[in-house]
Structure formats: C-alpha cells, structure tokens
Amino acid sequence: MDPEHAKPESSEAPSGNLKQPETAAALSLxxxxxxxxxxxxxxxxxxxxxxxxxxxxxxxILIYVLTLHHLLTYLHWPLLDLTNSIITAVFLSVVAILAMQEKKRRHLLYVGGSLCLTAVIVCCIDAFVVTTKMRTNLKRFLGVEVERKLSPAKDAYPETGPDAPQRPA
Incomplete structure (x- = not known):
C-alpha cells in the first residue's frame, strides 16, 4: 500500500485507556x-x-495498553466501554447502598460503601464522556457540522480589533 494513501492514525486516545483519569480513579476507588x-x-x-x-x-486497561483493540476490529470498543461503565455503576451502587447501611456498627464498611459510591460517580462521568465522544464521531462521520466551543469568553466578546471593547481585568 502506498504511504500517500495510507489511512491516517487517529489522534484520539481510546475511551478506556489510562490517558483518561476516570479509569485509574475508578480502579483506585x-x-x-x-x-x-x-x-x-x-x-x-x-x-x-x-x-x-x-x-x-x-x-x-490491559487491552488498551497492549493495543489489542486495534487487532480486534470487529468489536466496537467505545460501546463496550460504555456498557462496562453502566454495568459497573449498577453493581457498585447496589454494593454501596447495602454497605452504607452498616454505618452505626462498622465504620470501615461505611467507608468502603462511600468509596463504591464515589466509583459509581466516576463511572457515570466516564459513561458521559464516552457517549459525548461517540456522538461527536457519529456526527463527523455523517457530515453534520460539529460546533466546538473552546471558550465561553469568546461568545461574550465577539468583536476584535482596535475599536472593540476591552475585556475587564
């Protein structure tokens, strides 16, 4: 295959690797x-x-670190990561609710339940991030204009030039 016609590598990291702090945070929690x-x-x-x-x-983590997701192309990895985040959130929320009921008898069990509840929140954030990336990629694939807002301050001060109002310090 000609290098000129080669498919460019995606600059985006896969949704579940260690470049995103959600995976490492969920694992530690x-x-x-x-x-x-x-x-x-x-x-x-x-x-x-x-x-x-x-x-x-x-x-x-091992799948993404060893880049096996590039070999297993028949699986849609972001969707699998989204499913994993949802299932993890459901199981850990049940464990958190049941463990936190033991607050008066065993305090360390309550701490474990609180950590599970925090991991549920992290998994929900991960699911939201994966869903947002999937929607953006789908819009890009379908040719729909993807609007990117880099800073909300640009909307507040759209004019530029010497006559434009100055931003407050």
Missing amino acids: ILGALACFIITQANESFITITSLEICIVVFF
Whole structure:
C-alpha cells in the first residue's frame, strides 16, 4: 500500500485507556473499597463484586495498553466501554447502598460503601464522556457540522480589533 494513501492514525486516545483519569480513579476507588471490605470481614458478596469489577477494569486497561483493540476490529470498543461503565455503576451502587447501611456498627464498611459510591460517580462521568465522544464521531462521520466551543469568553466578546471593547481585568 502506498504511504500517500495510507489511512491516517487517529489522534484520539481510546475511551478506556489510562490517558483518561476516570479509569485509574475508578480502579483506585474500587481497590480501596475492597481493602475496607476485607479488613471488616464484610459479606462475601461485597468482596466478590468488587473483586470482579477490579478484574474487569484491569482487563480493559490491559487491552488498551497492549493495543489489542486495534487487532480486534470487529468489536466496537467505545460501546463496550460504555456498557462496562453502566454495568459497573449498577453493581457498585447496589454494593454501596447495602454497605452504607452498616454505618452505626462498622465504620470501615461505611467507608468502603462511600468509596463504591464515589466509583459509581466516576463511572457515570466516564459513561458521559464516552457517549459525548461517540456522538461527536457519529456526527463527523455523517457530515453534520460539529460546533466546538473552546471558550465561553469568546461568545461574550465577539468583536476584535482596535475599536472593540476591552475585556475587564
């Protein structure tokens, strides 16, 4: 294949790799929750669900770090990442609600539930970011004009030149 006609590499990072802080933050929060659950000798289901979520997040990190997502082209990775974020949010929210009910008896279990709830929020942010990227890519693919606002200050002061009003300091 001619290098002139080669497909340009995408400059965007995949949605689930470590360049986005959501994945690393979710992994660290889930690890902290798992440590709290193990120390307090919580119900086995709490430990099992958090361990399973850690394995899934590590699996996605390995896929993206080893760039295996380029070899497995038949999978739509952003959609798979979105599905993972939603399922993780559902499971961890159930664990968080059940664990936080033990506030008066075991405080460390409450801390683990709070960490799970924070991980749910991070997963929801990740799902929103992935959805936004997917919508932008779909609009670009369909040829719809994608409006990008770099700064809200540009809308406030649209005029430029020597006669334009000066921005307040």
